[in-house]
Amino acid sequence: MNRTRVLSRCAAAFILAGATAWAQAQEMRLDVSGVGATQYPIAIGSFAGEGQLPEDIAAVIRNDLAASGLFRIIETNAVISDSATPDFATLRSQGADSVVGGSYSRLADGRYDVRYRLSDTVRQRSLGGESIVAGANDLRYAGHRAADFIFEKLTGQKGIFSTRIAFITRQGGRYRLKIADWDGRNEQTSLTSPEPIISPSWAPDGSRLAYVSFESKKPVVYVHTLSTGQRKAVANFKGSNSAPAWSPDGKTLAVALTRDGLSQIYLIPSDGGGEPRRLVSSSGIDTEPFYSPDGKYIYFTSDRGGSPQIYRVAVDGGQVSRVTFEGNYNVSPRVSPDGRKLAFVTRRDGGFYIMIKDLASGAETRLSDGGQEESPSFAPNGLWVMYATRANGRDMLMAASVDGRVKQRMSSDTGDIREPTWGPFGP
Amino acid sequence: MNRTRTLWTLLLCAALAGCGSSVELDESQDATIESRETGAGAGAGGIGDSSRAVQQIDAGDQAQDPLNDPQGILAKRSIYFAFDSFVVEDEYRPIIEAHARYLTTNRNRRIVIQGNTDERGSREYNLALGQKRAEAVRRALAVLGVSDQQMEAVSFGEERPRALGNDEASHAENRRADIVYQ
Numbered sequence: 001m002n003r004t005r006v007l008s009r010c011a012a013a014f015i016l017a018g019a020t021a022w023a024q025a026q027e028m029r030l031d032v033s034g035v036g037a038t039q040y041p042i043a044i045g046s047f048a049g050e051g052q053l054p055e056d057i058a059a060v061i062r063n064d065l066a067a068s069g070l071f072r073i074i075e076t077n078a079v080i081s082d083s084a085t086p087d088f089a090t091l092r093s094q095g096a097d098s099v100v101g102g103s104y105s106r107l108a109d110g111r112y113d114v115r116y117r118l119s120d121t122v123r124q125r126s127l128g129g130e131s132i133v134a135g136a137n138d139l140r141y142a143g144h145r146a147a148d149f150i151f152e153k154l155t156g157q158k159g160i161f162s163t164r165i166a167f168i169t170r171q172g173g174r175y176r177l178k179i180a181d182w183d184g185r186n187e188q189t190s191l192t193s194p195e196p197i198i199s200p201s202w203a204p205d206g207s208r209l210a211y212v213s214f215e216s217k218k219p220v221v222y223v224h225t226l227s228t229g230q231r232k233a234v235a236n237f238k239g240s241n242s243a244p245a246w247s248p249d250g251k252t253l254a255v256a257l258t259r260d261g262l263s264q265i266y267l268i269p270s271d272g273g274g275e276p277r278r279l280v281s282s283s284g285i286d287t288e289p290f291y292s293p294d295g296k297y298i299y300f301t302s303d304r305g306g307s308p309q310i311y312r313v314a315v316d317g318g319q320v321s322r323v324t325f326e327g328n329y330n331v332s333p334r335v336s337p338d339g340r341k342l343a344f345v346t347r348r349d350g351g352f353y354i355m356i357k358d359l360a361s362g363a364e365t366r367l368s369d370g371g372q373e374e375s376p377s378f379a380p381n382g383l384w385v386m387y388a389t390r391a392n393g394r395d396m397l398m399a400a401s402v403d404g405r406v407k408q409r410m411s412s413d414t415g416d417i418r419e420p421t422w423g424p425f426g427p
Numbered sequence: 428m429n430r431t432r433t434l435w436t437l438l439l440c441a442a443l444a445g446c447g448s449s450v451e452l453d454e455s456q457d458a459t460i461e462s463r464e465t466g467a468g469a470g471a472g473g474i475g476d477s478s479r480a481v482q483q484i485d486a487g488d489q490a491q492d493p494l495n496d497p498q499g500i501l502a503k504r505s506i507y508f509a510f511d512s513f514v515v516e517d518e519y520r521p522i523i524e525a526h527a528r529y530l531t532t533n534r535n536r537r538i539v540i541q542g543n544t545d546e547r548g549s550r551e552y553n554l555a556l557g558q559k560r561a562e563a564v565r566r567a568l569a570v571l572g573v574s575d576q577q578m579e580a581v582s583f584g585e586e587r588p589r590a591l592g593n594d595e596a597s598h599a600e601n602r603r604a605d606i607v608y609q
Contacts, residue, residue, distance in 0.1 A: 196586040218581035263555035
């Protein structure tokens with residue numbers, strides 16, 4: 001069925017903390033390798049319409065679906081409209097099981113009316129589509145929404161093409177906290193600092209980021225509202241304050257504080273204030289808390305047993321149970337959105353790799369192979385893990401499908417990129 | 428020192444000399460000039476010496492503060508740690524003792540102890556390891572009498588390395604706690 005939606009992203013635009021209001025011009029490069037176990041062959045025609053669209057929406061859809069590794073894009077030069085019945089026979093003979101057609105027209109107020117429709121070439125029927133009104137700056141977003149629609153219709157899983165990522169760059173002695181589309185496009189800077197920024201973490205509703213800033217010459221946890229640039233130091237106790245992790249309801253942050261000596265995990269209100277509540281005690285180092293998606297458990301790194309391993313404890317107290325047992329260095333726990341898997345970093349033979357552990361069976365598989373990996377972060381649909389790695393003397397990002405088959409590398413020619421964190425689904 | 432100021436002072440004096448109104452003492456009147464003795468216990472010294480005396484204190488003569496002696500032991504502000512270690516080795520004891528002596532003698536001085544690590548491994552875990560190094564130095568100073576109010580232990584983890592190489596010598600340089608006077 002057709003639906004009409006009006007996009008107004010201007011209200012959610014990022015207003016920068018600091019003097020400058022211009023988006024960064026440089027963009028990241030995205031390289032994809034590998035294919036999924038099954039691939040859906042799909043043809044995406046050029047959109048029909050008068051004049052030139054500022055953004056090629058059909059290309060955005062093709063790039064998104066191709067990058068997922070789950071779609072084989074059937075080449076076609078045809079203009080395929082959403083309103084006319086596609087030539088199913090020809091498309092089937094070209095190998096396409098599905099086809100996307102679309103059209104656009106310019107409205108009197110300068111915005112665009114964009115329409116797309118997905119059809120099944122085998123059963124020769126429409127699977128639905130959308131009509132979107134979008135300004136020139138939101139045309140890529142319209143393409144991402146279309147890709148999400150198509151992805152979900154055919155795979156049954158929610159697409160992540162409309163999601164955003166946050167990461168830290170270091171270039172020329174300055175650190176920047178940046179937000180970009182999932183594919184690295186449309187970078188915007190929300191914080192610039194001469195001192196390091198680490199551990200960015202999205203609030204569950206996508207409106208805020210928590211992070212650690214060293215701007216006052218010691219680590220302090222901030223919560224930063226993206227649309228206004230307003231931020232608050234929510235953990236600035238004596239010693240070091242770090243590793244913020246959001247509870248699923250967005251009201252609490254688990255943090256690592258050293259106010260009592262060594263690093264221990266505390267819970268604080270996400271808007272600051274109040275007295276921190278200590279979660280667990282140990283005589284060693286406890287850090288890197290991460291909530292389970294049901295909000296009941298916190299996974300964390302601890303060297304209470306003599307070497308850093310991953311443990312789990314109920315949020316309202318109780319037994320601490322150990323989760324990792326292989327090797328003597330397992331850190332950075334991140335639970336998948338469905339609660340069934342754990343991504344973490346292990347050190348084996350001197351190299352650092354991303355591992356995925358099935359929490360029910362305990363089975364572990366290695367996801368990365370560079371040996372210099374850190375900071376894993378699940379996509380909100382649980383099908384991908386983004387992480388940081390290093391190659392040719394440069395820090396860059398990778399996104400890998402959880403089965404390890406498809407990998408995307410995001411790199412910049414002008415600086416180091418690190419600490420990725422994948423944002424939630426939008427409203 | 429300042430020529431302009433001297434010039435203005437001279438001009439001012441000249442102006443005042445020119446236009447001042449003076450009060451003449453009328454010696455013919457029966458004015459009694461009172462003799463005053465001021466200050467507690469003022470004796471033969473006359474007026475003012477006790478109540479107007481000014482006591483000089485030294486805010487800290489830069490040249491004489493042992494903290495600023497580039498050859499002195501207090502110029503050494505870094506303590507290095509072995510791989511995976513958080514114990515202050517014996518060779519650094521004299522440095523710790525010297526700073527403890529200074530800080531217990533100068534109770535108004537404060538330090539921040541900054542812990543660092545090499546860059547291998549998780550950033551947050553390294554932040555905690557750096558803190559462990561800073562904390563080891565802080566405890567060593569506390570045991571020698573330095574008060575908690577004078578010290579704060581923080582960590583930079585792997586984020587601010589002094590040595591940028593990937594070799595063991597660079598790693599060793601970064602496994603370090605620095606004493607920073609505020």
